[in-house]
Amino acid sequence: MAEKQKRKHIPVLPWMRSPVDVSLIEECPLEILPMLDHRLKVALQNMGISSLFPVQLAVWQEAIGPGSFDRDLCINSPTGSGKTLAYALPIVQMLSSRTIKCLRALVVLPTRDLALQVKEVFSAIAPAVGLSVGLAVGQSSIADEISELIKRPKLEAGICYDPEDVLVALQSSVDILVATPGRLMDHINFTKGFTLKHLRYLHSHTKYKAGYVLVVSSGSLILKWVIDETDRLLREAYQSWLPTVLQLTHADDSSIIFPSYISNPCSAGSLKTIRRFGVERGFKGKPYPRLAKMILSATLTQDPGKLAQLDLHHPLFLTTGKRRYKLPEKLESYMMICESKLKPLYLVALLQSLGEEKCIVFTSSVESTHRLCSLLNFFEDLELKIKEYSGLQRQSLRSKTLNAFRGGEIQVLVSSDAMTRGMDVEGVKNVINYDMPAFIKTYIHRAGRTARAGQSGRCFTLLRKDEVKRFKKLLQKADNDSCPVHSLPSSSIEFLQPTYVSALEKLKEKVESETSRKSTITYSSRAGKRKDRNSSKAKS
Numbered sequence: 001m002a003e004k005q006k007r008k009h010i011p012v013l014p015w016m017r018s019p020v021d022v023s024l025i026e027e028c029p030l031e032i033l034p035m036l037d038h039r040l041k042v043a044l045q046n047m048g049i050s051s052l053f054p055v056q057l058a059v060w061q062e063a064i065g066p067g068s069f070d071r072d073l074c075i076n077s078p079t080g081s082g083k084t085l086a087y088a089l090p091i092v093q094m095l096s097s098r099t100i101k102c103l104r105a106l107v108v109l110p111t112r113d114l115a116l117q118v119k120e121v122f123s124a125i126a127p128a129v130g131l132s133v134g135l136a137v138g139q140s141s142i143a144d145e146i147s148e149l150i151k152r153p154k155l156e157a158g159i160c161y162d163p164e165d166v167l168v169a170l171q172s173s174v175d176i177l178v179a180t181p182g183r184l185m186d187h188i189n190f191t192k193g194f195t196l197k198h199l200r201y202l203h204s205h206t207k208y209k210a211g212y213v214l215v216v217s218s219g220s221l222i223l224k225w226v227i228d229e230t231d232r233l234l235r236e237a238y239q240s241w242l243p244t245v246l247q248l249t250h251a252d253d254s255s256i257i258f259p260s261y262i263s264n265p266c267s268a269g270s271l272k273t274i275r276r277f278g279v280e281r282g283f284k285g286k287p288y289p290r291l292a293k294m295i296l297s298a299t300l301t302q303d304p305g306k307l308a309q310l311d312l313h314h315p316l317f318l319t320t321g322k323r324r325y326k327l328p329e330k331l332e333s334y335m336m337i338c339e340s341k342l343k344p345l346y347l348v349a350l351l352q353s354l355g356e357e358k359c360i361v362f363t364s365s366v367e368s369t370h371r372l373c374s375l376l377n378f379f380e381d382l383e384l385k386i387k388e389y390s391g392l393q394r395q396s397l398r399s400k401t402l403n404a405f406r407g408g409e410i411q412v413l414v415s416s417d418a419m420t421r422g423m424d425v426e427g428v429k430n431v432i433n434y435d436m437p438a439f440i441k442t443y444i445h446r447a448g449r450t451a452r453a454g455q456s457g458r459c460f461t462l463l464r465k466d467e468v469k470r471f472k473k474l475l476q477k478a479d480n481d482s483c484p485v486h487s488l489p490s491s492s493i494e495f496l497q498p499t500y501v502s503a504l505e506k507l508k509e510k511v512e513s514e515t516s517r518k519s520t521i522t523y524s525s526r527a528g529k530r531k532d533r534n535s536s537k538a539k540s
């Protein structure tokens with residue numbers, strides 16, 4: 001049986017069977033990090049960073065160091081281990097030698113809040129080497145976004161310009177773009193002057209071979225694409241943005257035509273060097289310069305079919321430790337066993353015992369997130385600021401809630417799964433699984449909102465008796481399966497009973513009023529449509 005389990009964990013793909021083990025790598029002080037641009041060192045120090053985490057050093061060695069991005073990188077590294085800077089720093093250093101401003105790095109993330117988070121990391125380091133970072137997430141109007149991303153030539157009054165010439169003169173205002181898939185596709189399809197095509201040309205100017213980064217994620221674009229949160233972005237097809245972008249950045253001999261403004265012959269020379277390298281290293285049949293890819297996740301897929309979509313080039317696998325799934329070093333996991341109908345009481349008692357520590361409570365759906373959050377707010381004894389964060393809400397409300405949680409004005413966030421992948425909020429001490437996660441990947445991403453960057457944290461899972469066996473089996477898939485029972489004094493539960501009864505009453509009223517409001521809205525919108533149809537019939 002154990003043998004069978006073991007065999008099941010051996011990856012199918014041969015290149016995944018002999019990985020670089022990141023757990024054998026030590027943190028590296030910035031002072032001794034080879035080839036680090038001094039300006040970036042200062043920027044990192046201003047962020048409070050004095051050394052690179054192991055995964056960051058491992059990627060640096062492959063991208064900037066002796067590895068020189070000869071191979072695409074697939075990186076499996078625990079939540080909170082610093083994957084964002086692991087791809088952002090090498091990308092920024094590589095682009096720092098650029099001479100012409102042009103879009104050369106594209107980072108795609110599944111949600112706006114994640115995109116804002118990643119943009120902040122790039123914005124903390126990129127300006128130090130003269131690079132600008134843009135954002136395309138739908139936070140502002142498309143017109144405002146376009147004016148941020150595209151530089152228009154200054155036209156003089158009274159002169160008649162050929163529209164074709166004006167179009168050719170449009171240039172990117174940003175070197176690195178952080179985007180969500182929907183807005184990215186809008187710009188690809190409709191924004192004049194927005195192009196991914198120039199990426200490869202411009203990269204031929206840099207002294208590094210691998211010029212393009214596509215960061216997907218949760219990810220970067222160039223002759224390198226960094227793909228973080230890969231499994232999520234691959235699963236959610238997102239308007240087929242990935243094949244579109246891959247196609248637009250695919251180098252092929254016939255497409256390598258230098259724009260007229262590149263008159264320096266050495267640019268072509270460096271491109272040739274890149275191609276020769278490829279041939280020398282035996283990567284025949286691959287177009288050069290190639291799109292180098294970085295793929296990062298805490299639960300990297302090993303599915304050959306999914307990885308095939310990325311068309312990886314001679315990939316190198318970097319992982320942490322021997323097991324496929326690794327939880328953060330300082331995470332403590334606990335089970336809380338209770339009857340189904342008493343779950344809310346256990347949750348309230350637990351929250352009370354945790355005081356004002358920042359907590360995220362996960363539920364299994366957007367509906368139960370809404371109900372649970374309302375119920376908690378009806379417990380008058382619970383003197384905590386509690387808000388919901390879910391896909392049911394408008395984006396602007398979600399971002400407002402997240403900022404308040406970051407700022408400490410909210411102590412408890414009740415959340416559904418989808419919204420929290422990759423989210424980095426300082427000071428989250430506890431994660432509570434109100435509903436048992438169905439998969440180990442879900443447990444890892446939920447629990448990973450705490451115990452980040454080497455800090456300690458706790459994850460509590462509320463379980464019915466009949467769920468315990470299944471939960472223990474699920475945890476065995478991760479390296480740290482120790483999960484003691486956390487108990488609360490029964491008096492603290494009994495004490496809450498009367499408040500619970502009145503909170504349930506209030507919840508019932510709220511649900512009823514929300515349901516009737518919804519049906520009124522649906523009815524009036526249907527009635528409105530019927531009226532429109534009738535009046536247009538009457539007119540005709």
Ligand SMILES: Nc1ncnc2c1ncn2[C@@H]1O[C@H](COP(=O)(O)OP(=O)(O)OP(=O)(O)O)[C@@H](O)[C@H]1O
Nearest residue numbers: 049051052053079080081082083084298422424453
């Ligand atoms: N070298 C470093 N020194 C100190 N703090 C760091 C360093 N690198 C990253 N951090 C901090 O660690 C935290 C986690 O980083 P990040 O969000 O990149 O993790 P992650 O591995 O992408 O996590 P997840 O898988 O959950 O997305 C962030 O708050 C970041 O500022």
